[in-house]
Amino acid sequence: MKIVVCVKQTAGGDLNPFDACAYEAALQIKDAEVILLSMGPEKTAELLLSLTRLGAKQAYLLCDKAFAGADTLATAYTLSLAVKRLSPDLVICGRQTIDGDTAQTGPSLAVAAGLSLITNVMEIKSLDGQLTCLTRELGEQTVSYPALITVERINHLRLPGIRSKKGEVIRWDAKELGADVSRCGLKGSPTKVLASFQNEEGKRKCTFVEARELDRLIEEGLSKERSRIGKADLQNDKKLQKVWIIGESPRQMAETVSDDVTVICREVGKCQETRCERQSEVQEKDYARWLADLARKEQPSAILWGSDAWSKRTAPQVASLLQTGLCADCTALETDGEQLYMYRPAFSGNIIAKIACVTRPQMATVRTLAADAADVICALGRGAKKAQPLIEEYVRRKNEGGSVRWETAASRVAVDSEMMPYEKQVGLTGKSVNPPVYLAVGISGAVHHIAGMKQSGLIIAINPDRKAPVFEYADYGIIGTAEEVFQI
Ligand SMILES: Cc1cc2nc3c(=O)[nH]c(=O)nc-3n(C[C@H](O)[C@H](O)[C@H](O)COP(=O)(O)OP(=O)(O)OC[C@H]3O[C@@H](n4cnc5c(N)ncnc54)[C@H](O)[C@@H]3O)c2cc1C
Structure with a gap:
């Protein structure tokens, strides 16, 4: 079995702890060929080289000025080019990075690379024929190969043996990857940080x-x-037209920016609402595609999701299908009637970032009670x-x-x-x-x-x-x- 493990070096220089678990999970699979893949600056090569001592013979570093400043959509696009070229049976990612903390890249990459997806994996149960994993909130899930899984903190990464040998780090730039640079880095990122201020x-x-x-x-x-x-954080005079909420949980936040809120049911086949009758034909695994098609047809200005595991898994897939931006874990929303402004705590804490999405529909997962x-x-x-x-x-x-x-x-x-x-x-x-x-x-x-x-x-x-x-x-x-x- 060929396995690609996606890893990120955090701002502090260490391996993202969730990715350490992804690597260990891959190393524990018998007779697997494990390959590391990272997008990052040149200094990441050193980390990758030291990680090859644990078992991966090759590590690929996607390194180019054009890749800098990427949001999750642009990151997933760039990684997907490498994944397609390496053509693995399985891709393993950590659930999220501890600096960006969105948990969007894995699901978004699965869509971009055409892989089936299981998120929040606690244990890999079976690899024969199909892939079965135990997940944190959705029980056992089975999918066919090629697949991508995101793992929780389920193990501890082994230490290198004294006689362990280093492998090689191969660098791919935008040209080598055949990347469309307008879809990479800051240029290709539909979410933009407009301002940040003390919280x-x-x-x-x-x-x-x-x-x-x-x-x-x-x-x-x-x-x-x-x-x-439950009081709204911000008062908005102007309102957004045509806002969709996925399930009831984002309603309170949605109503701070719109009087035109439509709930789209997330319970496949279980709802009697008009919109959901159409949906009753839909299989759980096809939900993201169904919703993306509906959004293309009806063009809501914004789609808001809750912050539970299902929403965090499905929203990035829909964003990737629609090639639109998705802001994670918003704590407040604001609008001028056209643009949705999304607020979220950023990086090291006392900073709140004001984010806008330059594509449509504008999407966000919002903090819900x-x-x-x-x-x-x-x-x-x-x-x-x-x-x-x-x-x-x-x-x-x-x-x-x-x-x-x-x-x-x-x-x-x-x-x-x-x-x-x-x-x-x-x-x-x-x-x-x-x-x-x-x-x-x-x-x-x-x-x-x-x-x-x-x-x-x-x-x-x-x-x-x-x-x-x-x-x-x-x-x-x-x-x-x-x-x-x-x-x-
Ligand atoms: C992107 C991102 C997302 C995050 N998300 C979350 C999140 O969802 N939830 C979250 O909680 N954190 C989150 N964190 C982590 C967060 O920044 C803090 O690191 C964390 O909340 C600190 O946890 P703590 O207060 O338990 O520990 P510490 O910050 O270590 O504080 C421990 C406190 O205990 C006090 N103390 C010491 N001894 C005693 C004693 N005997 N009795 C009583 N008090 C004592 C100390 O004075 C100190 O104030 C996130 C961080 C990042 C970067």
């Missing part, structure tokens, strides 16, 4: 209190009206590690108490260090929640985390560091360690 959004005035007041404050939060919840309706969410961060058993016992006891529903949640660092499963992650790349009361314990308050909890009713932060940014987003702060506070 002040969600800030509150924090009152510092003693730990013994915690229970009283939670009671106070629970009794308050849920007035803050999680459906669970806990009354109090107690979120644990890295600093709550030692106190985790105490906190979980505290939450368990509160739940025994009766009508108030408590739940635990986690920061990304807590998930990455295996304190909690991914389903518990709150934030930009996790879920958004808006309980009446949110307790942030041992969480520093990175803007990526704040993005997922800032719409909560009352926010209480517990942290020994008075300067922790989380206090800027909290109504009440308790300065102390989690061990001290939950000892009670």
Whole structure:
């Protein structure tokens, strides 16, 4: 079996951790010929060369000035040219990069290279005849070859042996690839960053209190009206015509920019709405193609998606079919009546990027609130590690108490260090929640985390560091360690 593994060097110079898992997954497949593929600057060659010591004999580096500044559509196009030329049975990508963080390149590449697709793979179950994988949210999936899979953080990349040999790095530029440079790099990218600015959004005035007041404050939060919840971030006077939402979840955000919102059902064959009758003939695997055809015919100005795994897998495929831009994980939308302006936290945190899409339809996945309706969410961060058993016992006891529903949640660092499963992650790349009361314990308050909890009713932060940014987003702060506070 010939396997191409797509890898990216992050801005910090390391191998993207999800791609490390993709490489390890390929190396574990018996008798496979493994080839590495990366698009990046010349310095990536060094990383690729060191990675060949682990098993891949060849690494291809797509390197050309014309490739710089590519968004996910342009990246997928460029990678697809190399994939077509290498003609593998299987392409393995990491779920996402940790700097761009869109999770769009894999699905978009599958469409551009004509491969079947399975995303969010937890385990490769069978490779014989067809490919079967266990996925994070959609159970077991089987597809035919050639295929592309994106993997979760499911393993640890091996270390090189002492006697391991280096392979070779082959460079392909735009000419060698036969690339249409108008579809590459910045030029070929339909999403454009218009501006970026400090993110002040969600800030509150924090009152510092003693730990013994915690229970009283939670009671106070629970009794308050849920007035803050779900309010639109921006008010728009001018409205967009003809906006489609895929499923109900993006409705609230869509209605901030349009009075002309049509829901397109995502439940194949299960809906009685007029539009969905047409869709009842459609197979799940053909959904992206069906929707792209419908959009070509009816020309909506924008298509908005939720931020669940299905949307994140399907939206990039539709974007690739329509050759249009897709902005990931938007936290607010704005319009002048023609253009949709999409806001998302960018890179290292306190920056919000304002993004526009120069093609039509304009597409975005938007942050939507999680459906669970806990009354109090107690979120644990890295600093709550030692106190985790105490906190979980505290939450368990509160739940025994009766009508108030408590739940635990986690920061990304807590998930990455295996304190909690991914389903518990709150934030930009996790879920958004808006309980009446949110307790942030041992969480520093990175803007990526704040993005997922800032719409909560009352926010209480517990942290020994008075300067922790989380206090800027909290109504009440308790300065102390989690061990001290939950000892009670
Ligand atoms: C593109 C991108 C997307 C991201 N998406 C998300 C996301 O969806 N969700 C998310 O959470 N993060 C996300 N992150 C990561 C985010 O930037 C932060 O790194 C992360 O939120 C930090 O987690 P933390 O607060 O648990 O850990 P840290 O930042 O390490 O903070 C730990 C805190 O614990 C405190 N502490 C130490 N000891 C104790 C103690 N004994 N008791 C109590 N407190 C203590 C410390 O003072 C510190 O403030 C993303 C990052 C990027 C680049």
